[in-house]
Amino acid sequence: MKQPNGHQIVGLLEQFSPKSLAMEGDPIGLQSGALNRKVSKVMTTLDVTNEVVDEAIEKGANFIIAHHPLLFRPLKSINLETNAGKLIEKCIKNDITVYAAHTNLDVAKGGVNDMLAEALDLKETEVLVKTYEDEYKKLIVFVPESHADEVRKAVTAAGAGQIGDYSDCTFTSNGTGRFTPGDESNPFLGEQGKPEAAAEVKIESIFLSSKEREVIKAMKSAHPYEEPAYDIFTESLPGEKYGLGRVGKLSAQMTLRDFAEVVKRKLGVPALRMTGDPEKIIKKAAVLGGMGSKYYQTAKFAGADVYVTGDVDFHTAQDAEAAGISIIDPGHHVEEIMKTGLASELTVRAENERLKVEFVASALTTEPFKFI
Template structure:
């Protein structure tokens, strides 16, 4: 079965929903025809010139990256007079689509920060700073007792009534409903022109706002009445929550210098890791944000982190870490994020196998680490 650009976009949306991305981000499909067939995908961290050349060389139809093609700046023109323009031209001329999952892949459960936390061996992992929470609605339906189980089960199957690890979370109270069928109606109970009084159950539950249309449709399909009485209300509490960064515990305490050596091994870092803090400091709790996330260092400290890991650390930020009394490891932007590439490759290959896609998924051979040391 052949696969299209929009199929892969939909697959990535399932892994890292675009709604999680920061407002300033340019995640998603940047270049390409959604209906174009894709036979080969190249997965890399960045849409570099060398990566695009690699895609052309292997005859790839699509590039999937973490960092976006159109990163943070507004484009007023596309010409071959600048690097970005030349990249865009090259992709379009070779009919290569460009798709990225950026801050949404940082934030989502199972994304880059969780991969980094797992690589280090952290347990009791939690979100460092919440950035998104699912809006909930309460839905109340009035159902004859004879159809209560059917309506409740149908609504819950459509996504209602889930709280934590529990499903079918509802509340019900008995009452009496009244209605008068007017001319041209076909009432399930009662007769046209006669006021009907019947025992009904007030069935109430909560659900994510995005699932509410399907829940209402399912409820109406399972309900016996010609016209269904129901109410939907906003609620203060939130549902599923996501956030940037992670914090967790090491299996056993380590001194900072030994922990740094562990990081070099786990991340495959040949270059020097820049460190801030006492090398003999005992490390138990670790906060982290892959890429460039020094702005969450204070949040890590407040939540008890002994050390904070990120990339792109600046001089005065290092001074502030010393003042705060938290150790910091600059594990580089590239090394902290490139770990997601094999995860995406494996996920795409698994999806292709399970769905019967005729798709080859290739890991980029380009080393995009911009720094080197002597």
């Protein structure tokens, strides 16, 4: 096993939560430090505070992945007399790199909103607010018969051929390829300047657009020709939807009062705010981590009986109640579920890559509010 640098840690994160999923203008990515340095221990946290950095120092972590960006608002200067300046200085002096995965981690499959939906035991979940669709494309490549299996295995291993619950999906047909190698060529089949006819196989397979680079690279690596003949087409099939929030069915219907107690217990909050009749029967719920009050109508149109989100203002709560959807507001801080969830996910991915690095979740709460 080898010790990774920061670029490789980001690479693990990008495997399921790429920056391309982030909302426009979201200040994600490197916040301070450097990515070319070796990383021995990574700490995951909701927020980067003075206490969290002290915890990282104590635990020997030299890389922090935060959900909320340290530099959420642009700085005109780094004044070491300000709280932000002092925090950046402490990170730099202790060789701690800070990296943020915000809305890209919200949107990602297996990200914050899936973690929240799973904690609330929601079933048959769907994206609440679509922000991006990963469209399907089709690869058509012509391969000599002798290398057809090798190319087929390479492209499916790179992510092609996944259709629902089926994998390694391809279609092949036989034909004859004709070509004349040029004077500067080094042909696998035939001779320079002489027309050649070769028994070839046409392999077809679909893949998600986000996998295009990997699929083409794998195909070219396995293909014996100097210049493989291939085509890429956009498919009309619905692609993979990504977005904010999740909506799903409860495993068993219950009253709003009982569901509110489930939210309190599963998300670890001492109190929450709720609108609607406590005896209302809840069959379907929507959840969106952080501040999602503006999407209550989307939750209503998705068939949710109740919408779980944070930072709901007075008038929005009134409007939602009038629209017939209940609100449960457990606060913004429930997104801290990402700490253990992300640390576990990255641990598995690092082991698969044989990287020698430890991932730990911050044990501190960064909830600014106290309940009395």
